[in-house]
Amino acid sequence: MTTVVDRLNGGRTGFSVEFFPPRNDEEERILWRAVRELEPLDPAFVSVTYGAGGSSRDRTIRTTGRIAQETTLTPMAHLTAVDHSVAELRNVIGSYAAAGVRNVLAVRGDPPGDPTGPWVAHPKGLTYAEELVRLVRELGEFCVGVAAFPHGHPRSGDPEVDADHLVRKIDAGAGFAIAQLFLEPEHFLRLRDRMAARGCDVPLLPGVMPITTPKVLAKFGELAGVEIPRSLSDRLLPLADDPAAFRAAGVELVTGWCERLIAEGVPALHFYTLNRSRATREVVTSLGLDRRPVAQVGA
Numbered sequence: 239m240t241t242v243v244d245r246l247n248g249g250r251t252g253f254s255v256e257f258f259p260p261r262n263d264e265e266e267r268i269l270w271r272a273v274r275e276l277e278p279l280d281p282a283f284v285s286v287t288y289g290a291g292g293s294s295r296d297r298t299i300r301t302t303g304r305i306a307q308e309t310t311l312t313p314m315a316h317l318t319a320v321d322h323s324v325a326e327l328r329n330v331i332g333s334y335a336a337a338g339v340r341n342v343l344a345v346r347g348d349p350p351g352d353p354t355g356p357w358v359a360h361p362k363g364l365t366y367a368e369e370l371v372r373l374v375r376e377l378g379e380f381c382v383g384v385a386a387f388p389h390g391h392p393r394s395g396d397p398e399v400d401a402d403h404l405v406r407k408i409d410a411g412a413g414f415a416i417a418q419l420f421l422e423p424e425h426f427l428r429l430r431d432r433m434a435a436r437g438c439d440v441p442l443l444p445g446v447m448p449i450t451t452p453k454v455l456a457k458f459g460e461l462a463g464v465e466i467p468r469s470l471s472d473r474l475l476p477l478a479d480d481p482a483a484f485r486a487a488g489v490e491l492v493t494g495w496c497e498r499l500i501a502e503g504v505p506a507l508h509f510y511t512l513n514r515s516r517a518t519r520e521v522v523t524s525l526g527l528d529r530r531p532v533a534q535v536g537a
């Protein structure tokens with residue numbers, strides 16, 4: 239089974255995509271359409287997030303398993319420590335292995351209900367993602383990734399301390415990290431510098447989301463964990479009543495950030511797709527990141 243790290247060592251900048259598990263038949267259909275539309279562009283890997291609650295969690299296992307078995311793509315399943323004992327976590331990790339999924343993004347997760355509320359570990363569970371990395375690595379030949387936060391994790395007042403915690407996750411056995419959204423490439427590059435200053439050189443992927451609507455812009459700020467700066471809202475919000483102009487400006491802006499990151503040598507760009515493929519395909523092809531053999535281009 240190909241690992242994410244193998245795929246990132248391909249020698250050229252690639253891209254990866256993130257989905258969430260579908261909640262019903264309609265969402266399942268939308269997700270699979272996006273998967274099939276992205277497959278010919280040869281993403282380095284595709285990941286599926288892990289939510290709260292049993293049925294959503296089963297759907298992550300099922301979706302990543304289907305990607306492993308029915309597509310040419312390299313799947314990665316996310317896993318969180320939320321509301322799980324260690325015994326349950328072992329079980330989920332075993333289900334991933336049984337479904338043919340060997341890449342796991344080990345994240346702690348947020349408290350269900352109020353993500354900003356106090357974190358309470360399961361009485362027989364884990365407290366930090368670092369422990370989850372160790373557990374997954376102990377249980378088999380898994381390639382493990384972790385989350386990184388260019389603006390610092392919202393619970394951590396100090397980006398330097400947060401970077402120390404990121405290094406601990408890598409030292410615990412993670413082979414790569416994926417960054418949360420950020421508002422300017424410089425924020426990501428500063429995180430990369432903090433990692434380099436700590437002697438940590440595993441692949442660090444910037445998280446990217448094409449800003450296609452005012453709603454996506456709001457979600458962007460929420461995920462990045464910071465206020466949208468005036469420079470960004472002044473550029474996009476005047477176009478809010480013209481969906482085509484807003485979309486074009488948002489996609490162009492994000493494409494410009496991607497160009498800067500590629501010039502800075504990032505191994506791949508990780509796209510948060512919201513289970514739609516069009517905007518990601520537009521950015522990826524305009525940047526020449528699709529890995530289709532020349533003969534297939536235009537097919």
Ligand SMILES: Cc1cc2nc3c(=O)[nH]c(=O)nc-3n(C[C@H](O)[C@H](O)[C@H](O)COP(=O)(O)OP(=O)(O)OC[C@H]3O[C@@H](n4cnc5c(N)ncnc54)[C@H](O)[C@@H]3O)c2cc1C
Binds near residue numbers: 286288368403419
């Ligand atoms: C790429 C990506 C994918 C994600 N996927 C999902 C998903 O599928 N499902 C989901 O629910 N959430 C997901 N999240 C969100 C994530 O679960 C939350 O942001 C969570 O709050 C932090 O997770 P973490 O793995 O970084 O936690 P941790 O690394 O455990 O960090 C949590 C906090 O504790 C601090 N800390 C870490 N280690 C230590 C230590 N040893 N001692 C003291 N303090 C420490 C950190 O600085 C931070 O403030 C994702 C985030 C990203 C960036």
